[in-house]
Amino acid sequence: MTNKLINKEPEEQLKIIKKGLLEIINEEELLNKLKRSYEEQKPLVVKLGLDPSAPDIHLGHTVVLRKMKQLQDLGHRVVIIIGDFTGRIGDPTGRSKVRNQMTEEEVLINATTYAKQIMKVLDPEKTEIRFNSEWLKKLNFEDVISLAGKVTVARILERDDFSNRYKNQQAIGLHEFFYPLMQAYDSVHIGADIELGGTEQTFNILMGRALQKDYGLESQIAMFVPILEGTDGVQKMSKSLGNYIGIDEDPDVMYRKVMTIPDNLIIRYFELVTDIHPDEIEGYRSELEYGEVNPRDIKMSLACEITSLYHGIDKAEKAEKHFEMMYQQKEVLDNIREYVMNQIPGSQELKEDGEIDLPALICNVAFAGSKSEARRLITQNAIKIDGEKFSGLTVNPKAESFILGVGKNKIVKVLRKK
Incomplete structure (x- = not known):
């Protein structure tokens, strides 16, 4: 046969x-x-x-x-x-x-x-x-x-x-x-x-x-x-409406866009734009209906499936890892601790010229016990400003706030004013 x-x-x-x-x-x-x-x-x-x-x-x-x-x-x-x-x-x-x-x-x-x-x-x-x-x-x-x-x-x-x-x-x-x-x-x-x-x-x-x-x-x-709804979950998918997922788009973009569709369209997308067998789709449907799994996990399977159809499994898996990293970072940023700086020039943190004394700031947010320890962290490349490694002793960011990271797990949002 x-x-x-x-x-x-x-x-x-x-x-x-x-x-x-x-x-x-x-x-x-x-x-x-x-x-x-x-x-x-x-x-x-x-x-x-x-x-x-x-x-x-x-x-x-x-x-x-x-x-x-x-x-x-x-x-x-x-x-x-x-x-x-x-x-x-x-x-x-x-x-x-x-x-x-x-x-x-x-x-x-x-x-x-x-x-x-x-x-x-x-x-x-x-x-x-x-x-x-x-x-x-x-x-x-x-x-x-x-x-x-x-x-x-x-x-x-x-x-x-x-x-x-x-x-x-x-x-x-x-x-x-x-x-x-x-x-x-x-x-x-x-x-x-x-x-x-x-x-x-x-x-x-x-x-x-x-x-x-x-x-x-x-x-x-x-x-x-049937007609496929776009990422907004309401209107027909259309370039003019901006709710489309193009088949020529970058893997990271395609994966991320699929992850933005409403949960109630997960099964519909599986049915209409993948080659997954109906029996497997019924399994996903059952898991969603009985709350056996986080919808986000099934949506990630959908995003990986769709992305792999147009870019191959290797690029789809890389897109998934990139999304996980960005998602986790967003979760951290949404719940991040905030620290408001002393605004008086000449203070421990703020110099007369407006630049920020980084070792003093690191101490004041309790990421180091002393300035000497803070300087050592700087020379060890353990400091990040807005996600980028930073090795200077002073910093003068253009924005009114920035993200200060020390090591792998210490992160704070620093505000010049509030």
Whole structure:
């Protein structure tokens, strides 16, 4: 069995596939396809269409890519269709007015960047990338008329974007009606068994299901993934909102950002942006529900998992150690003892020129019993000012406060005034 291309039982495949999905249309058909695929050892064709209008990918974009990777790992054939032709029209989804058409050059630049970035999620050797201009450009006017004849205007106006604009007497370009038709034709051309997308793509994906039937093909399964909330836990992950986690970000930054998500999103992130098996995720869910573990510990596992997906386990573990160090330092600083200096020039601590007599200060905060002992600590490089080693006898920090550290465990916040 291990030598088979598709070596997991259909029911186990379905369990993995369903992880994090909002809806499958329909599940019974999918199971039948999986059974046939398993028996014949013939991979299913899994389609994802990408409109190359925004080339920078963050974790929110990877929700659907992760699902493709899971299907890829199960042995199925993943086909990414870059909409270089449809992208020149632009998806009218969510639009209240006619969208400006992109130039061929703009589309190709974005498509190239997109194709490179998605390979950080998918296995390049198992991923087929196609550009839909390959077949859409070849359609002649007779073909287009034939295609248009397979759907009614009433069906097109069922789409909220179009119906709302029509009711509000807002312009609708005739070319926009062809976007869902062209995307659906992509499914016909490649013989898609499954198509994935976000809920905003429901109309387009179901159009593909219907069009395949019109062409005498078996209808594709429609799978819909949810929208991922950003680090604020409320809004959809977005660069413009600043609540995003970019897949190209530095490991330390990526790890730290994951650690800022609300605790109630830990399981959701595990489900949507990792490859962790559903059974393991259920274990985490149980631990959180019954209070068996500090949520921070599970979130650290999540942060390490996500960071390792894009930077490797070694860099992820280094990022984790860096975070632990910074977190512990923050805990110390949040509970640090404060010491207010004598503000009179010429006093034991403050010299006439405003500089601070460091040995005197060390004695006054009770880190040394005498000035001579304090000087010895200075010469032994045991003193830190704001985290940096300091070897002078006087200090004149620009800020109104600074952190004085002596040895490994003695630390105090020194204030010039309060």
